Amino acid sequence: MIKKVGQIMVYVNDQDQAVTFWTDKMGFQVISRQDNEQGMKWIELAPVVNAETTIILHNKQLIAKMQPELNVGTPSLLFFTENVDELYRDLTAKNVTVGEIVSMPSGRVFNFSDSEGNYFAVMENANNK
Structure with missing residues (x-):
């Protein structure tokens, strides 16, 4: 029986540029790099x-x-944050393309674009740290 989502595959045109976006702009960390030499x-x-x-x-x-x-x-990904306003300001300062913050029944949300123009969303949700 499936108990959790382990990995999400995101297919990109430029892996190095995508790594730079996710680490420098979004604050993600590289967990591992694999290369099959082929x-x-x-x-x-x-x-x-x-x-x-x-x-x-x-x-x-x-x-x-x-x-x-x-x-x-590109998959539709929804990320959670504890402080949507702070993240919005941070991404804007880093020149990430962001949409406006909107209120939804489940919380406040905005979308953002990676360096290849793929859009993702982030929602304020203090219960999902």
């Missing part, structure tokens, strides 16, 4: 050490060539 490499990132769920950055073109039937589109 052109396939992946980078595992997480917002904190020992996070239950991590993001794996894969080379979009390589994966699409290896598995043409695979959907390499």
Whole structure:
């Protein structure tokens, strides 16, 4: 029986640029780097050490060539934060493209774009640290 989400695969055009975005702009940490020495490499990132769920950055073109039937589109990810205003100010100061903060029944939320124009969302949720 499935008990948790372990890893989320994000397919990107430029893995190095994506690592820079997620570490420098979003504050994530590189957990591991793997390279099979045959052109396939992946980078595992997480917002904190020992996070239950991590993001794996894969080379979009390589994966699409290896598995043409695979959907390499960007997943819709929703991150949680304890202070949406502080994070919004921080990302804005780092020149990250952000949408406006809106109030939803489940909390205040805004979206942001990575360096490749993929959009993700972040919601204020003090119960999900």
